[in-house]
Amino acid sequence: xxxxxxxxxxxxxxxxxxxxxxxxxxxxxxxxxxxxxxxxxxxxxxxxxxxxxxxxxxxxxxxxxxxxxxxxxxxxxxxxxxxxxxxxxxxxxxxxxxxxxxxxxxxxxxxxxxxxxxxxxxxxxxxxxxxxxxxxxxxxxxxxxxxxxxxxxxxxxxxxxxxxxxxxxxxxxxxxxxxxxxxxxxxxxxxxxxxxxxxxxxxxxxxxxxxxxxxxxxxxxxxxxxxxxxxxxxxxxxxxxxxxxxxxxxxxxxxxxxxxxxxxxxxxxxxxxxxxxxxxxxxxxxxxxxxxxxxxxxxxxxxxxxxxxxxxxxxxxxxxxxxxxxxxxxxxxxxxxxxxxxxxxxxxxxxxxxx
Numbered sequence: 001x002x003x004x005x006x007x008x009x010x011x012x013x014x015x016x017x018x019x020x021x022x023x024x025x026x027x028x029x030x031x032x033x034x035x036x037x038x039x040x041x042x043x044x045x046x047x048x049x050x051x052x053x054x055x056x057x058x059x060x061x062x063x064x065x066x067x068x069x070x071x072x073x074x075x076x077x078x079x080x081x082x083x084x085x086x087x088x089x090x091x092x093x094x095x096x097x098x099x100x101x102x103x104x105x106x107x108x109x110x111x112x113x114x115x116x117x118x119x120x121x122x123x124x125x126x127x128x129x130x131x132x133x134x135x136x137x138x139x140x141x142x143x144x145x146x147x148x149x150x151x152x153x154x155x156x157x158x159x160x161x162x163x164x165x166x167x168x169x170x171x172x173x174x175x176x177x178x179x180x181x182x183x184x185x186x187x188x189x190x191x192x193x194x195x196x197x198x199x200x201x202x203x204x205x206x207x208x209x210x211x212x213x214x215x216x217x218x219x220x221x222x223x224x225x226x227x228x229x230x231x232x233x234x235x236x237x238x239x240x241x242x243x244x245x246x247x248x249x250x251x252x253x254x255x256x257x258x259x260x261x262x263x264x265x266x267x268x269x270x271x272x273x274x275x276x277x278x279x280x281x282x283x284x285x286x287x288x289x290x291x292x293x294x295x296x297x298x299x300x301x302x303x304x305x306x307x308x309x310x311x312x313x314x315x316x317x318x319x320x321x322x323x324x325x326x327x328x329x330x331x332x333x334x335x336x337x338x339x340x341x342x343x344x345x346x347x348x349x350x351x352x353x354x355x
Contacts, residue, residue, distance in 0.1 A: 001145050006115055007076050009142045014071025016138060020045065022061040033141045037134075044134055048103065052127045053252055055103050059215050060131070062333070063103040070337050079337040080115070083347055091118045091149070092353050095160030097175070098132065099167065100125025102215040107132060108337070109164050109346065114139075116350035119149040121160055162353055164346065185349055187342050190220040191285040192316035192332055195227045195303055195323050196237070204320055205240020207330025211318055212277070213244045214333045216253050217289050220315045220341070221332040224287040226279070226294040227303050238274045248276035257290035264291075285313065315342070 015031050025042050027034055045064070048055040069075075094113045098106030105128065113120040124132050133152060140146045157163075162183040165175045172188045179186070194208055211223040226237075248254050261278050264271045271278045282293040297303045300322050307317055319326040340346050 001117075001143070001149070003080070003115065003117065005143065006117075007073075007080070009139055009146075010071050010076060010111060010115070011073050012142055013135065013138060014068050016041075017064050017068035017071070020061060020064050020068075022058055033138065036141060037138055041134065044130060048131065051130055052100070054216055054218060055128075056250065060103045062214065066334055067104060067107065069334070075337055076115075079347075083351055090354075092161040092350075093159055094118050094120045094350065095157045095163040095165075095179075096120050096122040097157070097163070097165035097167070098122060098124050098128070100127030100129075102219045103128060104131055104135075105219070106166065107135065108341070109166075110136070111337075112346045112350060113164075114146075114149060116347055118350055118353075119151070121151045121153050121157060123153050123157055162350075164349075166341070183349070183353060185342075185344055185346065187344075188313075189286065190313055190315040190342060191224045192221050192318070193225040193227060193285065193307070193314060194223045194329070195297075195300070195317065195319040195326065196229070196232065197300075197320060197322050198229055198232055198236070200236070200240070200320055200329075202240050204329045205237060206243050207328075208237075208318065209241035209244040210330045211316075211332040212241065212292060213247050216247070216250070219333065221335065223316075223318060223332065224292060225285045226292060227297050227306075228294055230296045230298055232296070234272055234279070237279075238272075241277065242274070245276050253290060256288065260288045260291050285310070311343075 012032055015028070016037065019026055019028050019031060019038065020041060027038055045060050046057055048060045049057065096106065096109050096113065098109065106124070110120060110122065110132070136150050136152070140150065160182065163179040164185045165179065166187040167175060169188045172186050175184075175186045192211070194211065200208070208223065215222065217224065248257060257276065257278070261271070261273065264278060264280060269280055271280045276290070278291045279294050280287070280291060281295065283295060284293055287293045304323060307314065307323065316332045317323055317326045318329055318332060320329070
């Protein structure tokens, strides 16, 4: 398949996904294969929570909308501009091991492999098995030549030329052992941070709540740590995130909130609490669900130095612009196609397999 043909299929997929939203599923009769896929997609969205209790319809719709926004001809062209358009004569077989912490979290790896002209052998996570396969089936309906490029593996991953594997720090050790003799990208735990100055508007802090609470904080792009100036008034922060209070009505989140708060209190850790989020002073980046850590700073230069030191374990940095190259509040869960996990250029890695 030519890259232009693969790209056209991705654009059609984006149009298909754009039909679905939390407020209304609106059938567009110009979208291809709606007769086969539209109703099944609606059913799958509402069944996703039965497959994974964290995959609420609200969060699945959000993920779908994000992909619909990404898979436009304009975005695909912008993404591919820096790479060669020459696809390899002999595609490589790329083994993919996907995470399943948030809906469709591994889909970016799939489209990277396909747009680079390669084939993938993929092991999905049991936590996110259905949505990924459904979208792959839609691509197959658009062009049956994808049959030669898409393989889902149930057992042992074999016959691959390179590997992209995503997991925890613990599983990464096993990935290194099994796949270290092949070209690879092996991803470990990462966290995201926000740097506050005390001058944030209520709207910015509400947007920061989106970075914290979207997907219940389960993603590496979720903010799990705050850097705040010495003397920071946390009342402003709590007032800003108050519009997200309904999250406590979700039972699994509430159970985590109750449990983690009890652990902190029994351990005599000083915490601040607003009824749906606890915050705790801690130098670590990895906070538990329903909790965010914070750390004081005396100057932004100090924070910039710390962030640079720890860049290999950080995914996103958000701020109101006080930190160079940071992301605006509310945007961590809306990555562009060119925003790569772990800041490793997946597409460049795939193209270089043929150099």
